[in-house]
Amino acid sequence: MKILIADDDDDLRDLVEMVLGSAGYTVLANNNGKRAWETLQKEGADMAVLDINMPEMDGLELLDLIRNDDRYKEMPVMLLTARKGMDERAKGLERGADDYLTKPFDNDELIRRVKLLEQAYPANGT
Numbered sequence: 001m002k003i004l005i006a007d008d009d010d011d012l013r014d015l016v017e018m019v020l021g022s023a024g025y026t027v028l029a030n031n032n033g034k035r036a037w038e039t040l041q042k043e044g045a046d047m048a049v050l051d052i053n054m055p056e057m058d059g060l061e062l063l064d065l066i067r068n069d070d071r072y073k074e075m076p077v078m079l080l081t082a083r084k085g086m087d088e089r090a091k092g093l094e095r096g097a098d099d100y101l102t103k104p105f106d107n108d109e110l111i112r113r114v115k116l117l118e119q120a121y122p123a124n125g126t
Contacts, residue, residue: 001118002026004045006036006062008054009078012103016049016080019107020114033057039066040072047117052081052092060095067096076117080105 003025006011011032017029028043030036033058048066050059055093059079066072078099079092089100098121099113 001046002028002041002044003114004036004048004108005029005050006031006045006048006054006059007035007051008032009051012051015107018108019110020049020053020070023111023114026116033062037062040066045072045075045120047114048077049114050077052088060092063095063097074121076121077115078113080110091108 003020005013005016005020005027007016013029013031017027020027028039028045030039032054033050036050036098037057040048050062057079063077063079066075066077068084075098076098078101079097080103081088082103092100098117101110101113108124
């Protein structure tokens with residue numbers, strides 16, 4: 001399974017890439033939403049893990065593009081963000097996110113949630 005990651009925090013992006021890579025996933029890591037969108041268009045993905053606050057294009061804008069693209073509208077998307085408020089969580093889920101995990105997070109929790117999304121939304125052949 002190929003997972004698209006978008007996070008402008010280099011250390012956190014590297015950590016997510018390492019955690020998911022060690023769990024057997026292929027990871028496409030990007031430092032902002034615009035680059036992540038370009039990567040998705042070029043290489044495809046089966047799932048996305050997106051930060052909300054990023055330069056050029058934030059995670060919610062990228063989520064909107066994903067949900068409005070017939071090729072990816074069914075792809076599971078997890079928001080991984082420092083925004084902890086219930087309003088922020090509700091806003092992300094209303095925009096089409098399938099899960100919402102706050103930073104800092106437990107590595108095992110990240111893997112568990114990704115596996116749950118993988119089971120709930122089998123790879124869509126992208």
